[in-house]
Amino acid sequence: MxxxxxxxxxxxxxxxxxxxxxxxxxxxxxxxxxxxxxxxxxxxxxxxxxxxxxxxxxxxxxxxxxxxxxxxxxxxxxxxxxxxxxxxxxxxxxxxxxxxxxxxxxxxxxxxxxxxxxxxxxxxxxxxxxxxxxxxxxxxxxxxxxxxxxxxxxxxxxxxxxxxxxxxxxxxxxxxxxxxxxxxxxxxxxxxxxxxxxxxxxxxxxxxxxxxxxxxxxxxxxxxxxxxxxxxxxxxxxxxxxPLVVRFVKDMTLNPPSLLELAGRTVKTCAIRYGVEDLPRTLIEYLHTANCCVNPNCKGVFFDNRVEHIKFVDFCGKYRIPLLQYLCSSKCVADTSSSDPGSEPSSSMMRKVLLG
Known part of the structure; x- marks a missing residue:
């Protein structure tokens, strides 16, 4: 002892x-x-x-x-x-x-x-x-x-x-x-x-x-x-x-857009003017729900149909954060790799998920 x-x-x-x-x-x-x-x-x-x-x-x-x-x-x-x-x-x-x-x-x-x-x-x-x-x-x-x-x-x-x-x-x-x-x-x-x-x-x-x-x-x-x-x-x-990353990658699927979706995109991207005398109230309300594609190189919009894409950005200079972004088409997935990494989409357009 x-x-x-x-x-x-x-x-x-x-x-x-x-x-x-x-x-x-x-x-x-x-x-x-x-x-x-x-x-x-x-x-x-x-x-x-x-x-x-x-x-x-x-x-x-x-x-x-x-x-x-x-x-x-x-x-x-x-x-x-x-x-x-x-x-x-x-x-x-x-x-x-x-x-x-x-x-x-x-x-x-x-x-x-x-x-x-x-x-x-x-x-x-x-x-x-x-x-x-x-x-x-x-x-x-x-x-x-x-x-x-x-x-x-x-x-x-x-x-x-x-x-x-x-x-x-x-x-x-x-x-x-x-x-x-x-x-x-x-x-x-x-x-x-x-x-x-x-x-x-x-x-x-x-x-x-x-x-x-x-x-x-x-x-x-x-x-x-x-x-x-x-x-x-x-x-x-x-x-x-x-299983965070695995789930997100598997969920990156695209369903064909509806005719309503395609027509709505055309109206918004071509800046076609419309009013209450042109369209029913329900369609006008639908057009107001358009979301801009988060790819800065794309001017497209989407309504219900979208592609989910994960973009990694820095968090406090220490971690890589994947932002689940909503894109208007599968073509935008490749285009986003060359986009400005500092341009972060609005919180209403994504869900933020840390992966480390």
Whole structure:
């Protein structure tokens, strides 16, 4: 057993922090080792970090309750199937229990003991949770929440209550839907949703104005909310291994235009004058619905019949954004490649979809 003295760089007083490091001991039980430290009340009160990671622990040592000023507890990479109430008796700011055997029934009914009042980081990744642990919602001081690598199928609608949250990691689960309330996490900087079963995202994602990292790769996303284009602080975006591009390419089909469509195009492109004395009111209203082809080299129009085409443009100088454009004919698809890349069609003429 080592009692290691390290300097806490976040402490302006540069006071020394004491650490009990029993990691990588390859032991099933560490009670005796911890008891030897806790026998000295003064020494036990000084301990702020206990590292019990990479062992073979099947239960959490109850003697942890003797470390009354414990701030950081690392129980990762063990064989734990349960977290006892003793965890809530410690004044933890960081609790790491990743890569264990925890399930939906493994947590105490409440995490809001002494520990919960100031817990800022909770790592439960790499366990066997099937549902989002509701006990987490009580931890209002939480800044970093890691729940990746489980079998979680849902995200609590009460996630918005974690108003201090800056990082939410849910990658590697079985999540099919993200609640709209995630958009209320005003301080969120990083959102990890990769390797799930998502087919769509809520439009409320666009409210995350402080979001810098958004990881969505390895999902089933077929479209994204157009509002996502407003995330101006985004510096990291991952969308690979989604069917977005494939779907759009397959959907680029053209149906023969109707006689009404052809006649309407002729009237508009040839600038033929007409009035109420020439045409029925319904036809006049129809002609007013004409849309201009987004190809700047084409002066054509369309009504109901169009070709869908994807044009890639830059977004904040970092990503390539495909804009789903509506063209008047298939001939315009080839012509658009030589058009001015800076000329963006109006929002009413396209749906914006990020592909990364």
């Amino acid at each position: 080592d009692v290691v003295y390290t300097s806490d760089s976040c402490d302006s007083d540069s006071r020394e922090q004491k650490t009990v490091d029993l990691g990588h001991s390859n032991k099933r039980h560490l009670d005796d080792d911890l008891l030897r430290v806790s026998k000295s009340k003064k020494l036990a009160e000084d301990i702020e970090t206990v590292l019990l990671n990479h062992n073979k622990l099947i239960r959490v040592p109850l003697s942890l309750a003797d470390f009354t000023n414990l701030k950081v507890l690392d129980l990762s990479n063990n064989r734990l199937e349960e977290l006892p109430e003793v965890i809530t008796q410690c004044q933890l700011t960081t609790l790491i229990v990743k890569n264990n055997l925890l399930t939906d029934k493994s947590l105490p009914k409440s995490l809001l003991g002494t520990a919960g009042s100031g817990l800022k980081e909770l790592n439960l990744s790499g366990n066997r949770f099937a549902h989002f642990p509701e006990q987490v919602i009580e931890l209002r001081s939480l800044k970093y929440l890691y729940l990746g690598g489980n079998q979680i199928t849902n995200v609590s609608k009460d996630i918005w209550k974690l108003q201090s949250l800056q990082l939410l990691s849910l990658g590697g689960n079985l999540i099919t839907e993200i609640p709209e309330t995630v958009g209320l996490l005003n301080h969120l900087h990083a959102l990890v949703l990769c390797d799930n079963l998502l087919e769509m995202l809520p439009a409320s994602i666009a409210r995350l104005v402080n979001l810098k990292s958004l990881l969505l790769h390895k999902n089933r996303l077929r479209h994204l909310p157009r509002e996502i284009i407003t995330l101006r602080n985004l510096t990291e975006l991952s969308l690979r291994d989604n």
